[in-house]
Amino acid sequence: MTFPVVGMVGGGQLARMTHEAGIPLGIKFKLLSDTPQDSAAQVVSEVVIGDYRDLDTLRSFARGCDVLTFDHEHVPTEHLRALEADGIPIRPGPEALVHAQDKGVMRAKLDAIGAPCPRHRLVSDPEDVARFAAEGEGFPVVLKTVRGGYDGKGVWLVRSSKEAAEPFRAGVPVLAEEKVDFVRELAANIVRSPHGQAVAYPVVESIQVDGVCDTVIAPAPDLDPELAGQAQELALRIGQELDVVGHLAVELFETADGRILVNELAMRPHNSGHWTQDGAITSQFANHVRAVLDLPLGDPRPRAKWTVMANVLGGDYPDMYAAYLHCMARDPQLKIHMYGKDVKPGRKVGHVNTYGDDLADVRERAAHAAGYLRGTITE
């Protein structure tokens, strides 16, 4: 047997679910994890415990791997370049991944290829933020550190230059963006392989609560088919121009006047694609594995008219297993995906998928199960 070994850097739930998707392919999976308790480390047989910020650790881990891929975007770009120079295939490669690591680099590249973005520029201090505001519609303005943010962290909505001090304290460059008056958030997800094959998933609607993804509806309801096509085309073009390999999530704003603007990029399986596990012919995780191995990609089309994903956040009750009885008995079609994480308030510890022909019913079932698991619904 000459089945390849995929090295996964990072032990979070994305690695866990990628491993799950790799098992049927007979792929060997090797994990670099911070601790043995990490989500993926609980379910993978070959685990190396180590720090992904240390090049020697990465080099040692990479020996015996046929390709490296990632659970997150935090591996230093220079380390990835060094590994690539060692001859190890890095997918996505550092020159692509830097656009998901650094929002300044991302915005500059998107401008260069003519991808529609919110008005933006790097800002140097709170006074510069006031100038940025004055150049457009004024406050409020969105400030983002160019590196290190996720799930609403590293992002501030400021209403005056007085409120703008905090983002500059980390010493990381700060990007200012107009506060887009969007009607909803969408995500256009694609998977692309090294030889340039790409597949586009249906465009989905992503509903955020407190800056964290709460619900994803696939496909996005009542989305103008032309705009959906534009969004898929845009994601495919970004994938090609940035030479992305693997799953690319393009998070979008849909504006009241019928435009789409790029909000964020992620180059790995993404929360907005979790619905594909139960709702698409080929899941984002299976296609990510196929892409990083340069295997032909699987069919991305939906298997159901509607699929809804609802995130399960930690609540006041630490024992989510006890909630299984109610949730499974109430909805025998419910798909639960738990990550093996300790419950902490607000922490993403799992998600549920539901599907069917009646969107209202599918949404209600997902919301009920996620709420019951969290403990905010008790009946």
Place this chain on the structure above:
Amino acid sequence: MTFPVVGMVGGGQLARMTHEAGIPLGIKFKLLSDTPQDSAAQVVSEVVIGDYRDLDTLRSFARGCDVLTFDHEHVPTEHLRALEADGIPIRPGPEALVHAQDKGVMRAKLDAIGAPCPRHRLVSDPEDVARFAAEGEGFPVVLKTVRGGYDGKGVWLVRSSKEAAEPFRAGVPVLAEEKVDFVRELAANIVRSPHGQAVAYPVVESIQVDGVCDTVIAPAPDLDPELAGQAQELALRIGQELDVVGHLAVELFETADGRILVNELAMRPHNSGHWTQDGAITSQFANHVRAVLDLPLGDPRPRAKWTVMANVLGGDYPDMYAAYLHCMARDPQLKIHMYGKDVKPGRKVGHVNTYGDDLADVRERAAHAAGYLRGTITE
């Protein structure tokens, strides 16, 4: 978190796929495997290497498990009784499992509950086989050792008492059965939980080649709905009467005169249920896990009009990974399930699932992929 630990005895592909199905539930999985190279041992994090025939090994393994279940039926019944006496939940329990371990016990019980079986009785020597033949339609007669057989092993078709010597050499009791003049083989698969909930999968057709399952079609084409209902009812009744917990496969003969007869029982996920991974709302593996944990069972209904499973047997080419390029490019909807086993001629090393609305197309795709992976189709 109070998620339970499921102890799986046996490291074959059924354990591998049960583990895969348990990951989304956040269940902890502990494996007792013969070697670290076994199919499941390659993908499970907590593996104990040991001999399932040794009671001390089993006792040590069972510590820290909330429930034990099985990849195969070869654990000695007396060991299971001892573990149960220790207070460890064994699912299915020894009093149920013995019917899948011992064909003599199985036939006696099926007779007692009035389940339709081929004519049969225990035979003591070749002359007794001749008497058994004379009691019915004569030779040929099927002989089976009551313990230890699988995939055509431990089964003989004999045409005279002269041919009947071999089965008696192992010193295991031998069961004689009439050679049923069947039109095809069916399987009625159910999953049952300790509190008595049960779900029935659609009845499938199982096509054997050289005594090994080659293809499964779900649902069985052109099956009289009344006979399908009888088969499901029979499987549910056997599950209840034998107090089975977990997946129960009832392999059946369909006769030319429209009857069904029980051929074999298996109390674990079964080859005839592999189609459920991609073709049913809840797979046999997910429902087996739910059953052994006494969780409410998932919906067993099909997601596609037709699903076909084809086994991938080892052929002359050891490198099946090379065949992925062709298979995946030819059929982007193909579902490959490989077991991580070394290729040996005739050995089951994986299976493929296909689904769709056109049975001829679905069958062709499955047969092509399985043949290409094996190396019997090269274009």
